[in-house]
Amino acid sequence: MESVLGRYRNLTILVGVLFLQVLGLAVQVKRSADAEHTRLIRIWAVDAITPFERVLVWAQNRSGNVWHNYFFLRGVRAENRQLKEQIEQMRLEQVRLSEDAAQARRLQSLLAFKEQTIAKTVPAQVIGSSGSDLSQSIYIDKGSNDGIAQDMAVITVGGIVGKVLRVYPTTSLVLMINDQSSGVGALLEKSRLQGVLRGSPNGELVLDRVMSDEQVSPGDILLSSGGDQIFPKGLPVGTVTKVNPGKELFLSIKVKPAADLSRLEEVLVVTEKREQEPVAESSGVRVRAADILAQRLPSVPAKPAMVVGAPPTADENTAAGQTSSAVAKPPANGAARPITGNAIKPEGSASAGPAGNAANQSLAHDVPISGQPVTTQILKKAVQKPASRDSDTDVAAGSTAASNPDDSSVKPAKAPSKPSSAQSLPQPPASDDNPH
Amino acid sequence: MTIPTSVPITYTSGEQIEVYRFNIPVTVGVPLLALFLQAFVPRRLPFFSIFDLPLLVTIFFAMARRNPISGLFTGAAIGLVQDMLGAYPIGIYGIAKTVVGYGASSLGAKLDVENAGARFLVTLGFYLVHQAVYFTVARGMVNLTLNWSWSRGILAGVVNAFLGVLLYFVLDKFKQRT
Numbered sequence: 089m090e091s092v093l094g095r096y097r098n099l100t101i102l103v104g105v106l107f108l109q110v111l112g113l114a115v116q117v118k119r120s121a122d123a124e125h126t127r128l129i130r131i132w133a134v135d136a137i138t139p140f141e142r143v144l145v146w147a148q149n150r151s152g153n154v155w156h157n158y159f160f161l162r163g164v165r166a167e168n169r170q171l172k173e174q175i176e177q178m179r180l181e182q183v184r185l186s187e188d189a190a191q192a193r194r195l196q197s198l199l200a201f202k203e204q205t206i207a208k209t210v211p212a213q214v215i216g217s218s219g220s221d222l223s224q225s226i227y228i229d230k231g232s233n234d235g236i237a238q239d240m241a242v243i244t245v246g247g248i249v250g251k252v253l254r255v256y257p258t259t260s261l262v263l264m265i266n267d268q269s270s271g272v273g274a275l276l277e278k279s280r281l282q283g284v285l286r287g288s289p290n291g292e293l294v295l296d297r298v299m300s301d302e303q304v305s306p307g308d309i310l311l312s313s314g315g316d317q318i319f320p321k322g323l324p325v326g327t328v329t330k331v332n333p334g335k336e337l338f339l340s341i342k343v344k345p346a347a348d349l350s351r352l353e354e355v356l357v358v359t360e361k362r363e364q365e366p367v368a369e370s371s372g373v374r375v376r377a378a379d380i381l382a383q384r385l386p387s388v389p390a391k392p393a394m395v396v397g398a399p400p401t402a403d404e405n406t407a408a409g410q411t412s413s414a415v416a417k418p419p420a421n422g423a424a425r426p427i428t429g430n431a432i433k434p435e436g437s438a439s440a441g442p443a444g445n446a447a448n449q450s451l452a453h454d455v456p457i458s459g460q461p462v463t464t465q466i467l468k469k470a471v472q473k474p475a476s477r478d479s480d481t482d483v484a485a486g487s488t489a490a491s492n493p494d495d496s497s498v499k500p501a502k503a504p505s506k507p508s509s510a511q512s513l514p515q516p517p518a519s520d521d522n523p524h
Numbered sequence: 525m526t527i528p529t530s531v532p533i534t535y536t537s538g539e540q541i542e543v544y545r546f547n548i549p550v551t552v553g554v555p556l557l558a559l560f561l562q563a564f565v566p567r568r569l570p571f572f573s574i575f576d577l578p579l580l581v582t583i584f585f586a587m588a589r590r591n592p593i594s595g596l597f598t599g600a601a602i603g604l605v606q607d608m609l610g611a612y613p614i615g616i617y618g619i620a621k622t623v624v625g626y627g628a629s630s631l632g633a634k635l636d637v638e639n640a641g642a643r644f645l646v647t648l649g650f651y652l653v654h655q656a657v658y659f660t661v662a663r664g665m666v667n668l669t670l671n672w673s674w675s676r677g678i679l680a681g682v683v684n685a686f687l688g689v690l691l692y693f694v695l696d697k698f699k700q701r702t
Contacts, residue, residue, distance in 0.1 A: 097593075098592040102623075105600055105622055109604075109615040109622065113615040113666060116615070117666055133609055137559070137563055140560060141564050217567050217573070218611055219559060219566070219610065220562075220610050221576070223610045263611050267611065269611075291573075350570035352567070
């Protein structure tokens with residue numbers, strides 16, 4: 089026996105080492121419910137690696153900040169201008185969406201639905217990965233000391249990222265949604281079809297369990313369904329890129345993740361979710377797209393008390409025009425009046441102010457103001473708006489149409505020139521209303 | 525006629541195959557550096573995740589030492605640390621790299637693996653062996669739902685073999701003759 093072992097010494101040791109590891113694996117698999125038994129050894133490994141990663145990430149961020157914040161500022165002005173315009177558009181979009189959301193809440197409250205909302209998040213920085221092509225997971229620099237717990241959802245502004253798999257005192261391991269062992273309940277935004285999102289060997293996302301007779305097309309948006317009890321419902325998951333017939337009557341749907349999973353730097357960990365019944369708005373104070381527009385329109389500066397008998401000036405004419413317009417077409421509901429807000433909040437640009445007010449004046453008196461870049465044609469267009477329009481939208485449209493068309497700050501305000509219902513969002517400028 | 529009284533043990537079947545050793549900082553530092561880079565770099569350079577630096581280091585040390593016991597323990601240690609950093613149970617990489625370490629050192633004791641072509645083929649072969657063992661253990665024992673992609677597996681094998689050839693020439697500088 090000894091001679092056999094001596095002869096096959098290397099092989100015997102190999103079998104012994106493999107056996108020990110297999111035994112250790114079996115123990116872990118059996119006790120997979122609680123990972124406490126493997127916790128200590130993992131902590132040692134993670135504690136040995138992550139400090140270096142933290143230092144490198146810190147140094148990288150510092151050097152990057154110095155470069156980007158102090159030296160490389162080319163194009164910042166133009167970008168700032170673009171962002172401001174984008175904010176304008178998004179504010180309008182926000183108003184429309186808040187209207188939709190309010191309507192949805194009213195309907196949900198009628199049906200006694202409960203919804204999960206994100207109550208609290210903890211921002212974290214990505215400091216490393218698992219170091220394996222076969223396991224799509226990342227390390228973040230927040231752990232149990234920061235309130236992180238297992239199975240918490242990890243998201244970015246773009247979309248969902250994954251869930252917390254293991255928690256250490258100062259770091260956490262996040263299993264990303266493109267890992268092969270990951271699964272996320274998802275639904276298609278348009279068709280509301282539900283499926284399970286899984287990772288593939290090459291790190292792509294695939295939507296499973298959608299029957300092959302369903303209509304799914306590239307470009308469809310995918311949202312979290314909330315069925316996995318980890319991600320709140322409605323978070324962006326990704327976009328369908330390819331649809332092929334798959335196995336067993338199911339479609340094979342490839343999905344591009346909404347969050348850029350390969351270049352994550354900062355993430356948010358959802359540490360607290362709240363389940364609540366939707367509350368319908370009862371105050372009646374609603375902000376409408378027209379109100380937002382009105383706040384952004386040129387305003388009438390405050391005037392001293394008018395001398396009785398003196399001839400009205402151009403500005404006075406404007407104010408009079410506004411007043412008469414408002415009186416002629418009072419708003420249907422009790423919402424804030426754009427004209428009033430317009431007069432109170434002088435937010436419009438100085439150059440566009442008189443021009444915009446001139447349009448209001450033209451609505452009442454049809455008299456253009458000389459010296460302003462307002463043509464008669466524009467004023468006519470402003471006057472020729474359909475009379476069936478909501479009064480708020482009317483005023484906003486008139487003012488906008490008469491504004492300087494070259495002024496980019498009033499672009500969004502051209503939207504209401506199209507006839508629409510009182511709650512609809514102003515659409516982008518139509519070609520027939522464009523003064524150009 | 526003189527008869528040689530002793531023959532160096534590093535000679536096999538008339539062909540000279542040398543056995544090398546490494547000092548302790550290299551023995552410990554290089555695998556740790558490989559593990560660190562494998563964990564850190566892919567977050568900055570996503571394509572880097574296709575490489576398996578710990579596997580390349582395992583193969584290099586095993587082939588250079590030409591001692592199966594040393595090779596399997598090196599592979600086991602590197603694999604287990606890699607497991608500890610990952611999301612799956614500890615031991616999957618450990619088993620795969622143990623087999624690779626044993627195989628590479630056994631092969632290194634019989635063949636000359638000093639030239640680039642041999643190194644390329646050996647690395648490619650052991651990469652595929654490593655993946656085969658990994659998937660067998662992951663699916664058979666741990667019941668992970670991992671799917672094998674032939675195209676990606678072979679591509680990764682070729683890419684790792686190329687990197688391995690370059691890396692081995694760098695690591696050759698640390699070799700010390702026994």
